[in-house]
Amino acid sequence: MKKKFASLRIKALLAVLLVFGLGVTFYVFSKETKTFFSVSNIEKDKMDSINESNQAVFAQKNILDSLNTLKLAYDVAMVEKTVLSQELELEKKNVENLMEIIKASKNPSISQILIYRKQLSDLKTSLASKVAEIKNLKSENKSLLTEIESQNEVMYQQKVKNDTLASHQKKLESTLKSASKLDLNNFKVVALHDKKTGEELETDKAKSTNKLKASFYISGNSVAKTGKRVFYVQVLDQKNTVLGEDKLIEFGNNKALVYSFIVSADFQGKPVNVYGILNSDNEFKKGTYFVNFFDKHEIMGSTSITLK
Template identity: 70%
Template sequence: MKKHYKNGLVKTLFAVLFVFGLGATFYIFSKESDLNFDLSKDITDKKQNTVILSEIELAQKDILDSLNTLKLAYDVALLEKTSLSQQLEIEKKNVENLMEIIKVSKNPSSQQIGLYRIQLSDLKNSLNSNVLEVKKLKSQNKNLLTEIESQNVVMYQQKAENDTLVSKQKKLESTLKDASKLAMNNFKVVALREKKSGKELETDKAKNAQKLRISFTINGNSIAKTGKRVFYIQVLDQKNKVLGEDKLIEFGNDKALVYSFIVAVDFQGKPANVYGVLNSEEGNFPKGTYFVNFFDKQEIFGSASITLD
């Protein structure tokens, strides 16, 4: 009886241990399965996060590359030096600012990347609009340059014609001026002695020479200015001293003349003989050679000389 009881107790205890063992085994496998599931899920999440992060980095790089392309496009547009240059500089600065913002941005979110893409799109549209305007201005400038070149050709031709006319005018004026000048010749100087009767005779003797008669002829000129003409006579002795009135006249152009006397004539375009007389202050002229210069204002137009023995 006791033996039967012991066998039953053992069987019961064994059954309890068996059930507990199965439960423990199930629990352990269950925990292991949960742990494996959690680890698998964590790895999957990490892989998904890595993929997302990689896509963001690629998007960030792609946006930076596009912005750099925009910057280069603005550099090219600025080379045209149009009236939009200042606006283009501002747009280029906007591109550079966005590039700096993206470069310093660490692990940007998808929302930030989306915002960058919108800004990139706006900058592209602005560039396209500016490029079209630059092309339009460039075309206008080209047409304007063509028009200016055409006008320059016309102006050059007109200037050449004007220069020719001016040259002809100056040549004509010079010709008229030269033609209107009076031509003088027959420059003479003779010594005279006066007889008691008043008659004057030529002499070459110094002791007899009481006066010097100086004369010249004006040729006829129909286009020369008519009216009173004044000429200045300068007589120099052997010591280069100016005889006669010995007066100084200035002509207002830093030129002056010391003359012996003045002769005047009423010129009317026809030939005219002009003369003047220089009297000796001492009754006669000393021996030697005397030089006579004829002036029309400050310009000398003739000369003569006489030697008295």
């Protein structure tokens, strides 16, 4: 009886162990299966992500190629030189800016690609509209050219007459201007010493010089404008410094002059001698002084003097 009871206990223990072993085996197998499927899903997500990235890069390249072609199309359209050229130039800049933005985008997302495609489409549509408008303008210009050509002969004949009159007028004005221009000559400069008696003596000594007298001669001219005429005298020392008033006067057209003093003359068509005086605040130094004479900004003559 005891042996039979012991045998039953052993069988029961073996049954429990068998059930436990099956349970453990099922648990381990179930866990490994879940792990396998989890890893598989991750790998699949990675592959999908890689494929999506490759697709975005490929789409990015296609958009850049299309934009480059569109840029060339804008260059062709601008060759026409129409009133739309400025607008076309601006839109071409937009194409170039978009290309730079896309190039700077290393890993564009699908949403970015969609935005780029939309912008590309808008630019293409705009260019197509401009090209159509240019064609209309060319057609209108052709009609206008036909109308203009019918009037060219009359306009040409009138232009010949006008050109002839203008040429004669220009020659007459040039002749009159040349004839009315004053002739300045006999340019001189002398150093003067003032004596206590009031007498002025010429000198060539620097320490004896009180002032420089610059003079010139205006030839007679019956067709020149009469009245007060102003001339400018420029005195330069050994350092090329302008002595005297050292003032700047502007004549327009970027013409200007720095002068030492002004000489005025009442010109009445007859010859006249003109002179001006440069007084020195300090002693004149030894060396050569250069004197230039100007009628407005035009130099009329030059001379020099050397003081010992």
